[in-house]
Amino acid sequence: MIVSGVSVDLTKEEMKYIKERMGREPSAVEAGMLDIMWSEHCSYKASRPVLKMLPTSGKRVILGPGYDAGVVDIGDNQCIAFKIESHNHPSAIDPFSGAATGIGGIIRDVLAVGARPIALVDPIFFGRLNNPHTKWLMNNVVHGIGDYGNCTGIATVAGETHFDHSFEKNPLVNCACFGLVDRDKIVYAKAKEAGDLLVLVGSATGKDGIHGVTFASKNLHKKSEEERPAVQIPDPFLKKLIIEATLEALKTGKVKAIKDFGGGGLTCISSEIASKGGLGADIEVSQVHTREKLTAFEIMLSESQERMMFSCNPKDLKILEKIFEKYNVAHRVVGKLIPEKKLIVRENGKIVADVPIELLTDVPTVKMPSKKPREIEKLLRQKKPHIPSNLNEVLMKLLGSENIASKRWIYEQYDTEVGDRTVLKCGESDASVLKISDKKAIAIKSDCNYKHAYIDPYSGGAGGVLENIRNLTATGAVPIAIVDNLNFGNPNNPEVFYQLSESVRGMSDALNFFQLPCVGGNVSLYNEEDTSMKAIKPSPVSLAVGLIDNLENITSLEFKQEGDSIVMIGNTAMETGGSEYFSVIFGLEGGIPPAIDFEAEKNAAHVVHESIKRKLVNAAHDLSSGGLAVSLAEMCIKGNLGAEITLEAVPSKTKNVQADDLLFSESYGRYVLTTKDPQKILKLAEEKGVKAAIIGRVMSEKRLTVYDSSEKKQKIMDLAITSMRDEFENSIERKMR
């Protein structure tokens, strides 16, 4: 609709509410400001009721949702700050800049609580790699992430990459950053005192990114390409200077509040900083340094990158200015905090906007209808096809398939080592491990079970968190908190809203059971495209951090010692629904997805954790995409040692499981461990009521051999490591040529 000559994405009811509260028609500048603050991206008006389900508190939580980043206590006065955000829409249009500015934004979030950024994590989702458009997207997204992270000197240590036709037009680029901050040095984006100055530091404001958030709060359409100015321009070199200048400025103790310029630009930053402190702000747009001549409307809405807002007492300004000048970073006093709870915007002294703060920050929620998607019943009815006769071929196909094959082509373009903390990184273990001190490390990993969520959103939502737990546990860590990124289609579609709310319910139940808090996150809706009307598969990403309090407990996944027993923890069921086996081998999307059993999951994690703590474990790997067969192959490839496996020994829920269930099912709650001392692990499992068994042995002969459950003990799989490695390590590179 048009308000004061400005086109806004507000509904009639919303406009009516706004007019009533203001007692008049908003001016053009005000309409633009309200438009962005009332977008889903800034207001969470549709998703807020759903997000309320997530547990957000816990004894380690220092800052939860609502701040720039979540902060959790890891002891010894140290805290981890972390946050995840999506940059899906910009990356669909301009993948290089979209991905790079996604990284830039998330770095600022972590910096804004006073933390030094130490690691980046990137979950990215594309269409199938046989599509040239996908290759173009992936090439540029990876280049954008690498370019930005490498230049700023923050190691990109983990991530996940998925390929599925539903992401073809709507790639997902989620960006996460971890930072380290002393507990007593955390800063809050919270105004302290009226009269304090607001200082804009960093890049000149330009026309880029105007309406970025409203662009992200609607479907992609044919003319989206024309909205390219809604994508921001990255400058990682300036960001590096801003990081150092900010951390040096914080050391002076003179900074009262900082906040990063993200979605919603100057409007969002000044209203949120003021609102948190129960104050208002008075902004003079003519003081903002700009790249070109801009109107007040454009300055208030621009999302130009590489900008931070500082608040300080006027008498301390000189001290901070000296630091900004050392780093050659531009800075301007653009306003001040005022006692009245209003956001006043002036242009050369003349008031162009005067809006009550809460009208910008407390947006009424919208109740969305919800309906179970019709296709779910059909998907669940999908029967498993006959087991293929040649299982060697099946495993080779899986190892070379884009979702399972090594992502070496991607992570070798990222500096995984800068910062001197990386103990284990992408590909070496289930989670990445960073050294924090001589006695402490953290493990981090993001997971998203979108294929399971498509069939059963609850199972998929819970499943992502459970996979987090397994991945962290397998490295020797205890999970302590997560952040989430909820990527879904258009919430106005009741079926999409059902997927969103059920996924979050699954996540919440898992988090509550494991007493894990969700300390922040991001919601990215409208991931669908107008021409096909197809939404992406529901993609709830959860990103977890775990603590390792003894560096000797850090465990990687490769086979290490010939003669070690291979112990399987957990039960396998006939749950090949939504598995890679189904999609790669048969091209099927349905079937029965893994069932959720929190108690069994907890007990299995306990057994693994205790076994690692008691120094019984040489290698640990969780079972996920591709099931047991793929996990074993990875352990062979990375360790360059073979294995002999007896399928009959694999613990299963029911007697009628077939060889393909045992090999490729993605049932939850399962791990493979190698050990010299299997009996001790089996005893621990028995005490906890966890199914566990010795299923084979690590061999010096460089082959993976699997014997079936028949009396003749036939070899049903027998592959040389060299051929598995070639498929696994080089498939993506071959496809990208």
Added chain:
Amino acid sequence: MPRIAIIQFPGSNCDMDAYHVAREVMHMNAELVWHTDFKESKFEGAILPGGFSYGDHLRSGIIAAFSPAMKEVKKMNKERKPILGICNGFQILAEAQLLPGALLRNSSMRFVCKWISMKVVTSRSPASRKFAKGDIFQAPTAHGEGNYYIEEEKLKELYDNDQIVFKYCNIAGMETPDSNPNGSLENIAGVCNLEGNVIGLMPHPERASERILNPFKNEKGRIVLESFKEYLQGKK
């Protein structure tokens, strides 16, 4: 203990890593020095750390090479004090013509971060004197422009004058194309000047100096800084 400067240019990002290893692992008297504050007379040696000085604008190393700090580094060289450039530090030293050759875009045209093996060709440099010739060790590379190039005649001079310090190789020490991460001529990973006091290398020994961070479960990378420390202390 001799003072050494770790020079921070705008955009340096391995300065803190070099500082951590020099100070906490090697117990050297190292200081972080912002480029505008660097005065060579106060220091016995200098490390130019990795990173993206001036955002790699124009081309990597070139802007820093013309900075006032590098005039000081050149003075330092005249006094034959040891100077070590790692990654971007090597690029800056090459652009400042304190080291021979140039570092071109990687042959893959992509940034490459991976652990590589290299072997010691000469132990006459301040960064290799504690190695034996032929020693093999691992360190990670992380660069987009590390493809070493030099004209044919000058290459011969490098060999004649024993200026090639490190070469990429496989785990067995063979100089294969597969073990060369960036297309460098003759697998060259590091060179020194004629006098042997200035040395630059593309891989990051400071990231291979602690066993826990090293996937090969050794800490041989620290021999680079150990060599530097010994050189500074004047042991011949």
